Amino acid sequence: MNIELTDLTRRFGRNQAVAGVTLEAGPGVFGLLGPNGAGKTSLLRMLATVIPPTSGRMLLLGRDPRSYERRREIRRRLGYLPQNLGYYPSFTVVEFVEYFALLKDMPPGRVPVAVAAAVERVDLGGKARAKLRTLSGGMLRRVGIAQAIVNDPELLLLDEPTAGLDPEQRVRFRALLRDLGQHATVVVSTHLVEDVGAACTEVALMDAGRIVFHGTPAELTARGAADGAGDSPLERGYTATLASARMTGTRS
Amino acid sequence: MIAADSQIGTRAPRTRAGLRLMWLHVVSRRIPAAVVALVACGAVLHVALAWRWEPRTGSGALEIPVLFEAGTAAVIAVTSYSPFGEAERATARWLPWLRLGTVVAMTAVAIGLLAAGAASAADGLTGGILGLVRDAAGMTGIGLLSAAVLGGMLAWAGPIAYLMVTEVALLQAWTTPWTWAARPPDDEGAAICAGAAFMAGLVVIAVRGPRDSVNG
Amino acid sequence: MTTPAPRPVYTAARPVHVAPRLLYIEVRRNVTRWLLPLLAVAFWFDTYRTSAGYPALWGLRTQDLILHHVLPDLVPFVAAGAVWTGAREHRRNAADLVTGTAWPGWGRRVVCLGGALGWALLAYLGCVAIVLVTTAQHATWGGPPLWPVVTGAAEVIATCAAGFACAWFFPGRLAAPLIVIGVFLAQMAGFSLADSDSRLGLLSPATHVPPIDVGVFYPYLPDLSIAQTMFLGGVAAVAVGALGLPASSGGRRLRAVAAAVTVAGLGSAGTAAGLVGTAYQGTQGVVIPALHDAASDRPLAYSPVCQRAGGIPVCVQPAFTVYLPDTASALAPLLAGVAGLPGAPARLTQEATSCVTHVLGCTFGAEIATSGGTRALRFTIAQTPGFYGENLAAFGQQTMAAVAAVLVGGQVDDAGDVTADPAQLAVMAALLLDAGVPVITPAQADADDAGVAGPAPGSAAYAAYRRLAALPAAARHAWLAAHLAALRAGHITVRELP
Numbered sequence: 030m031n032i033e034l035t036d037l038t039r040r041f042g043r044n045q046a047v048a049g050v051t052l053e054a055g056p057g058v059f060g061l062l063g064p065n066g067a068g069k070t071s072l073l074r075m076l077a078t079v080i081p082p083t084s085g086r087m088l089l090l091g092r093d094p095r096s097y098e099r100r101r102e103i104r105r106r107l108g109y110l111p112q113n114l115g116y117y118p119s120f121t122v123v124e125f126v127e128y129f130a131l132l133k134d135m136p137p138g139r140v141p142v143a144v145a146a147a148v149e150r151v152d153l154g155g156k157a158r159a160k161l162r163t164l165s166g167g168m169l170r171r172v173g174i175a176q177a178i179v180n181d182p183e184l185l186l187l188d189e190p191t192a193g194l195d196p197e198q199r200v201r202f203r204a205l206l207r208d209l210g211q212h213a214t215v216v217v218s219t220h221l222v223e224d225v226g227a228a229c230t231e232v233a234l235m236d237a238g239r240i241v242f243h244g245t246p247a248e249l250t251a252r253g254a255a256d257g258a259g260d261s262p263l264e265r266g267y268t269a270t271l272a273s274a275r276m277t278g279t280r281s
Numbered sequence: 282m283i284a285a286d287s288q289i290g291t292r293a294p295r296t297r298a299g300l301r302l303m304w305l306h307v308v309s310r311r312i313p314a315a316v317v318a319l320v321a322c323g324a325v326l327h328v329a330l331a332w333r334w335e336p337r338t339g340s341g342a343l344e345i346p347v348l349f350e351a352g353t354a355a356v357i358a359v360t361s362y363s364p365f366g367e368a369e370r371a372t373a374r375w376l377p378w379l380r381l382g383t384v385v386a387m388t389a390v391a392i393g394l395l396a397a398g399a400a401s402a403a404d405g406l407t408g409g410i411l412g413l414v415r416d417a418a419g420m421t422g423i424g425l426l427s428a429a430v431l432g433g434m435l436a437w438a439g440p441i442a443y444l445m446v447t448e449v450a451l452l453q454a455w456t457t458p459w460t461w462a463a464r465p466p467d468d469e470g471a472a473i474c475a476g477a478a479f480m481a482g483l484v485v486i487a488v489r490g491p492r493d494s495v496n497g
Numbered sequence: 498m499t500t501p502a503p504r505p506v507y508t509a510a511r512p513v514h515v516a517p518r519l520l521y522i523e524v525r526r527n528v529t530r531w532l533l534p535l536l537a538v539a540f541w542f543d544t545y546r547t548s549a550g551y552p553a554l555w556g557l558r559t560q561d562l563i564l565h566h567v568l569p570d571l572v573p574f575v576a577a578g579a580v581w582t583g584a585r586e587h588r589r590n591a592a593d594l595v596t597g598t599a600w601p602g603w604g605r606r607v608v609c610l611g612g613a614l615g616w617a618l619l620a621y622l623g624c625v626a627i628v629l630v631t632t633a634q635h636a637t638w639g640g641p642p643l644w645p646v647v648t649g650a651a652e653v654i655a656t657c658a659a660g661f662a663c664a665w666f667f668p669g670r671l672a673a674p675l676i677v678i679g680v681f682l683a684q685m686a687g688f689s690l691a692d693s694d695s696r697l698g699l700l701s702p703a704t705h706v707p708p709i710d711v712g713v714f715y716p717y718l719p720d721l722s723i724a725q726t727m728f729l730g731g732v733a734a735v736a737v738g739a740l741g742l743p744a745s746s747g748g749r750r751l752r753a754v755a756a757a758v759t760v761a762g763l764g765s766a767g768t769a770a771g772l773v774g775t776a777y778q779g780t781q782g783v784v785i786p787a788l789h790d791a792a793s794d795r796p797l798a799y800s801p802v803c804q805r806a807g808g809i810p811v812c813v814q815p816a817f818t819v820y821l822p823d824t825a826s827a828l829a830p831l832l833a834g835v836a837g838l839p840g841a842p843a844r845l846t847q848e849a850t851s852c853v854t855h856v857l858g859c860t861f862g863a864e865i866a867t868s869g870g871t872r873a874l875r876f877t878i879a880q881t882p883g884f885y886g887e888n889l890a891a892f893g894q895q896t897m898a899a900v901a902a903v904l905v906g907g908q909v910d911d912a913g914d915v916t917a918d919p920a921q922l923a924v925m926a927a928l929l930l931d932a933g934v935p936v937i938t939p940a941q942a943d944a945d946d947a948g949v950a951g952p953a954p955g956s957a958a959y960a961a962y963r964r965l966a967a968l969p970a971a972a973r974h975a976w977l978a979a980h981l982a983a984l985r986a987g988h989i990t991v992r993e994l995p
Contacts, residue, residue: 078596079593079596097747097748101601104598107597109593109597111593111594113590114590115591115594117526117589117591119528120522124526128519128522129594131510131518131522132600133600136509136510137514137518176594318671329682329685332689333689334685334686344685345685349678352678355678356671356675358674359673359674360670433670434673435581437673437674437677438577440674441573441577441678449539
């Protein structure tokens with residue numbers, strides 16, 4: 030298992046963003062669904078070791094990130110795309126990806142090849158030397174994906190990765206996710222249920238800081254057969270599960 | 282009676298809404314923190330004058346006042362930065378008035394605080410209050426124009442660059458009125474140039490606002 | 498489904514291999530480079546145009562031009578670039594993104610700081626190179642003292658590091674302008690401290706005004722430069738170390754190293770402050786006993802360059818060769834009138850300016866001193882003709898007055914004021930008048946009129962001075978030849994003057 034979480038919580042002042050999450054995930058694509066404010070981004074930030082949990086136990090890639098040295102080992106094998114991607118406008122695409130490749134302790138000799146491969150993989154080869162300030166929002170998002178995958182991570186965390194991508198790019202991105210998920214754990218936090226349906230082998234649904242469903246997309250779809258609201262089977266399963274969880278206040 | 286009642290009923294909420302809008306605008310520009318920074322400028326000016334950090338005669342006597350005028354102008358200039366970007370620009374008619382009112386009020390506060398800081402010092406301010414008003418207003422205008430060109434976050438570069446030009450002008454006794462901060466307080470040309478810079482900055486920032494840039 | 502390709506296995510890169518590449522990216526994209534054209538303009542307007550009026554003396558140019566012109570112009574740009582760079586992660590919303598990487602936060606920040614510092618040092622060294630090259634084109638002796646250059650570099654590094662650290666710890670829209678204004682304020686505070694005779698003012702490189710012949714007659718005294726470099730190095734170390742103290746900076750060992758760097762910086766700065774507290778104004782510059790090397794007190798060997806003026810050799814240190822013709826011509830009118838007289842100087846030799854007790858520097862003015870028993874009189878060139886506003890005529894008047902005073906047996910103090918008996922004063926005034934020096938009344942001298950003070954009108958000495966001045970030169974010369982020794986001994990009264 031690449032992710033092992035036991036009763037993980039995270040509090041910001043009086044706000045309980047993550048209220049006791051227990052989860053295991055191995056190689057594959059893991060979708061994280063939920064309404065706004067469910068705690069998806071906070072959970073992802075903890076998995077990215079950007080913020081520590083308030084309580085609970087977390088093992089990433091078999092390592093406890095509470096130790097600085099273990100945390101560094103995790104980060105070398107980690108790729109992270111935050112929801113709000115910060116970037117330096119004067120950098121070029123290649124420089125930006127290279128910068129993060131180096132910060133991830135990649136051997137310098139491997140960096141140029143890895144950077145070129147990552148940039149090609151997100152279909153930005155033609156814009157490799159362009160300054161980031163000249164790129165559209167969707168292209169910037171793809172640059173963010175490139176820096177996340179440049180070190181061929183074992184644990185890839187993507188928060189709203191398809192925001193700003195056109196449908197064609199979204200289709201290609203889902204194929205990329207499936208490819209990456211063959212040997213890595215990919216966690217995708219998204220609002221777009223079709224992304225989950227197309228690419229994910231497992232999905233968890235969060236609400237109010239808790240996981241209210243964990244299973245396959247087919248199982249989630251089945252939940253909405255009777256009384257879910259939505260335009261697609263997966264959407265109906267999503268809404269039905271949420272409604273049920275809010276009525277009973279229980280975890281699945 | 283009913284019409285009058287309904288008039289009274291709408292005026293109070295509208296006033297409350299207007300005040301609420303002004304307050305939110307002020308908070309979004311970090312004006313409270315900027316006012317604290319201006320108070321600090323006035324206080325440090327008082328200390329600098331009381332401890333005689335500058336010579337009392339010659340070109341050096343103007344360096345301390347000019348430094349603080351540039352500082353307040355830089356602080357006012359960066360408050361023009363909008364965290365909302367284009368979403369705010371797409372709103373209705375109030376934004377230019379809010380920008381204008383904020384800048385005018387901040388300039389008045391800055392001048393008042395600097396004057397207070399100088400007044401409490403034993404020997405007062407070289408250049409007097411007239412010089413202070415002229416210099417602070419002119420440099421604020423430069424800051425606002427910088428905001429329109431460079432963006433709100435980098436707007437402080439204009440007053441700082443002008444400060445360095447003023448230092449050279451003081452050393453080399455330039456007479457051009459465009460270096461108004463290096464000119465005597467009774468120099469009419471300098472006052473006109475400073476006023477023109479201030480008005481130009483006001484108009485540009487009210488109408489166009491600071492240049493937008495992603496992530497500031 | 499195809500079998501996935503085996504994952505490549507690699508060991509983590511060593512920082513020594515990664516850091517240069519990261520630094521290259523940072524330097525290449527740092528904002529400070531865009532400030533260089535503005536800095537070039539400031540350099541042209543201030544330093545370069547000012548240097549045209551400076552004598553080509555290595556010590557003066559290196560210390561004064563670099564520390565008092567290059568640095569005040571450069572430091573605000575350095576601060577601005579450093580502040581803008583330091584707030585970058587916060588401004589660009591990139592904190593989460595960079596925190597999730599393997600490199601320790603401290604290393605990342607130091608590399609980022611290096612990007613700004615690289616351009617700052619490049620700009621500084623470029624300005625220094627121009628100053629040194631233009632000096633080398635006209636200097637006639639010696640070489641540049643390197644300590645002022647080192648101190649200047651330390652100030653650049655300290656400003657960059659402190660500005661970066663302040664902006665990193667306090668990002669936000671108000672931080673940049675307030676920090677840059679703070680840098681200006683720090684400079685002015687340094688001047689104020691120095692003006693008030695506080696030793697702490699000496700810690701700023703911009704406050705100490707060197708004598709014109711610094712490093713010419715005696716080796717450049719590095720005591721103050723060393724203390725300033727220690728202080729500025731300490732400030733830089735504190736700033737860099739502080740960047741490594743937050744929890745996000747790295748592991749415990751790394752943060753312990755950062756803490757040690759911070760403490761070392763505090764120690765260095767504190768030690769420097771303590772050292773300047775013991776500083777005193779020596780004859781050749783500021784002396785700090787704990788840092789002083791006795792070898793610096795030994796005069797430098799040189800062969801003087803001489804030119805005859807009125808038949809008497811006038812000799813200067815080779816560094817002042819360009820001023821020799823003017824110096825000789827300024828002194829010639831008096832020397833021609835006294836050549837051959839008993840006790841007349843066989844030679845006039847330039848000596849080092851002597852610094853008095855003011856902590857800031859040396860007095861400016863011509864001085865004269867006898868060199869025990871010999872007939873060689875020594876003069877100083879404290880201000881070269883045309884420099885610091887003093888013209889050749891004033892230099893000539895002051896020096897001729899001093900020569901004449903010593904010739905007739907009077908005493909000249911550090912301020913150039915003459916003490917002599919009435920007869921000596923009358924003879925001195927007559928000699929100077931003959932040499933074309935304006936002789937003014939004591940009242941005019943008190944009002945700072947140009948000229949040398951003679952006897953008060955209406956006095957017997959004044960009448961004697963007028964009589965002596967009216968004599969033909971040959972007659973006056975003959976009388977002096979016969980009576981100069983007695984005049985110097987104070988045995989001649991006013992009535993006995995022709």
